[in-house]
Amino acid sequence: MNENFHIRVQNITKEYRLYDKSSGRMISTLLPFFKKKYRRFKALDNISFNVKKGEIVGVIGRNGSGKSTLMRVIAGITTPTSGAVEVKGNIVPLFELGTGFHADLTGRENLRYFTLMQQFKKDKAAEIIQHAIDFAEIGDFIDQPIRTYSRGMRSRLAFSISLYIEADILVIDEVLAVGDAAFKEKSYEKFNELITSGKTILLVTHSEKEIEKVCTRAILLHQGKIVMDGAPAEVVEAYRVMSGKQGKKGNEKK
Amino acid sequence: MKIFTARENFFHDLIEEIRLIIHLALRDFKIKYSRNYFGLAWAVLEPLALLVIMLVVFTYLRHRGDRENIPFAVYMLSGLVGFEFISKGLQQATQSIRSYSYLIKLLHIPVGLIPSISLMSAFFTNLIILGIATGIILLHGFPVTWYWFQLLYFMLASWVFLIGLSWITSSVVIFVRDLQYVIGIVMRGLFFLTPIFWDLSMFPEKYRVWFKLNPLFHIVDGYRKTLLFGKTFWSDVEAMFSFWGATFIILLTGYYVFNKLSPHFADEIR
Numbered sequence: 186m187n188e189n190f191h192i193r194v195q196n197i198t199k200e201y202r203l204y205d206k207s208s209g210r211m212i213s214t215l216l217p218f219f220k221k222k223y224r225r226f227k228a229l230d231n232i233s234f235n236v237k238k239g240e241i242v243g244v245i246g247r248n249g250s251g252k253s254t255l256m257r258v259i260a261g262i263t264t265p266t267s268g269a270v271e272v273k274g275n276i277v278p279l280f281e282l283g284t285g286f287h288a289d290l291t292g293r294e295n296l297r298y299f300t301l302m303q304q305f306k307k308d309k310a311a312e313i314i315q316h317a318i319d320f321a322e323i324g325d326f327i328d329q330p331i332r333t334y335s336r337g338m339r340s341r342l343a344f345s346i347s348l349y350i351e352a353d354i355l356v357i358d359e360v361l362a363v364g365d366a367a368f369k370e371k372s373y374e375k376f377n378e379l380i381t382s383g384k385t386i387l388l389v390t391h392s393e394k395e396i397e398k399v400c401t402r403a404i405l406l407h408q409g410k411i412v413m414d415g416a417p418a419e420v421v422e423a424y425r426v427m428s429g430k431q432g433k434k435g436n437e438k439k
Numbered sequence: 440m441k442i443f444t445a446r447e448n449f450f451h452d453l454i455e456e457i458r459l460i461i462h463l464a465l466r467d468f469k470i471k472y473s474r475n476y477f478g479l480a481w482a483v484l485e486p487l488a489l490l491v492i493m494l495v496v497f498t499y500l501r502h503r504g505d506r507e508n509i510p511f512a513v514y515m516l517s518g519l520v521g522f523e524f525i526s527k528g529l530q531q532a533t534q535s536i537r538s539y540s541y542l543i544k545l546l547h548i549p550v551g552l553i554p555s556i557s558l559m560s561a562f563f564t565n566l567i568i569l570g571i572a573t574g575i576i577l578l579h580g581f582p583v584t585w586y587w588f589q590l591l592y593f594m595l596a597s598w599v600f601l602i603g604l605s606w607i608t609s610s611v612v613i614f615v616r617d618l619q620y621v622i623g624i625v626m627r628g629l630f631f632l633t634p635i636f637w638d639l640s641m642f643p644e645k646y647r648v649w650f651k652l653n654p655l656f657h658i659v660d661g662y663r664k665t666l667l668f669g670k671t672f673w674s675d676v677e678a679m680f681s682f683w684g685a686t687f688i689i690l691l692t693g694y695y696v697f698n699k700l701s702p703h704f705a706d707e708i709r
Contacts, residue, residue, distance in 0.1 A: 207614040207616075210614060210703060210706075211613075211615065211700060263705040294469075304459070
């Protein structure tokens with residue numbers, strides 16, 4: 186086996202049990218002899234792949250294909266039903282917009298708590314925060330509560346801080362989607378900088394252009410399975426064909 | 440996900456974690472009070488307002504305010520302090536997993552410590568209330584004694600009790616939201632069933648022991664005995680056993696329930 190991997194995903198299956206009520210899940214967890222009725226939904230079906238150091242892997246697929254679930258499993262936010270994920274180094278997940286930010290605190294305060302939670306020393310944290318603020322370019326808003334931010338500003342800030350906290354693996358789930366072109370361009374450059382220093386990036390996106398432009402490899406998911414894993418251009422082509430064919434039938438998920 | 444994972448450097452990590460919990464509790468504080476005009480004052484005003492209402496009701500309407508020659512304000516406040524921490528701490532910690540869900544992965548601490556952030560925040564508030572309470576007690580001419588060191592014991596006891604209980608409530612409330620209302624009702628009931636504004640001596644001897652089955656009895660009565668009467672915390676053995684017995688069971692149950700349910704948190708809260 187190649188021991189140079191950063192992430193190893195082995196036969197991951199994530200099955201959601203859909204109960205009529207949340208309490209159903211609790212009861213069947215705490216009292217195994219009390220079976221509650223549920224429907225099964227396989228979000229991920231026997232997924233395996235390795236990610237090597239220095240790769241930017243784009244994950245593409247239609248809504249509900251399991252992209253986000255896969256990212257959540259890799260980041261350790263949710264547990265897989267079976268299979269194992271092995272991650273070398275620390276991982277920083279970046280989901281949605283400004284996850285982990287509190288609306289009533291200012292941008293600067295939020296960054297401060299963010300670094301605190303990552304347990305950085307004080308002067309190191311100050312340095313990281315300054316870098317992030319410079320990169321985000323949101324001006325005087327940095328000392329305003331996050332609730333006054335636009336969606337773009339919020340995601341810029343969240344994205345910027347995650348670039349500078351020196352995580353080995355970055356998981357970016359459609360965070361760049363709301364950024365403007367100039368900011369995207371700048372981020373792509375930063376990506377290249379990161380991977381040359383031995384970091385790994387997982388990028389979930391709906392933008393085919395983005396995959397072709399920045400990724401070194403792409404994975405196409407469909408209905409919880411890996412359909413294709415290879416060079417970005419080929420995977421994007423396959424995705425185009427697939428969505429073209431199925432586009433009219435609508436989403437048959439669940 | 441285990442509540443406590445094995446660690447290489449237990450004490451170093453623990454100190455780091457406590458430091459982090461304190462920081463996050465301060466953040467909690469800031470968020471909670473920064474948008475109100477009176478800010479932090481509200482945390483203190485609420486129990487004081489309650490005290491004033493009780494004072495009016497009991498002193499003037501029923502003429503039964505003072506007990507054993509102790510002013511009612513002092514009597515009630517000394518017990519209320521202990522009750523407030525349990526009541527507020529539990530109610531806030533119950534919501535902790537939900538309100539910190541977005542932080543769970545960012546935090547480099549075990550999930551099991553998250554309820555403690557809310558407990559810490561409630562504890563800070565309680566220290567302020569305690570400061571005011573002791574001020575009022577001192578103004579009434581009660582002396583500071585060595586017994587006051589026992590407050591540390593009662594604080595520690597409250598913490599242990601709350602950690603176990605909040606493991607149960609904070610994890611179950613994820614699945615059964617109604618629990619938060621139940622807790623509200625139970626705490627209100629306990630407010631009357633615990634000797635906060637009444638004294639155990641009001642009841643006939645044979646009924647008294649029943650009140651001691653309430654684990655909060657030990658805490659509330661203990662704060663009072665410490666602050667006012669100069670009695671040791673083991674002076675009421677029945678209440679003490681009832682408290683630690685209940686705490687032990689709650690801790691074990693809490694550990695089991697939280698451990699079982701925590702892997703499912705992420706699937707229930709998005």
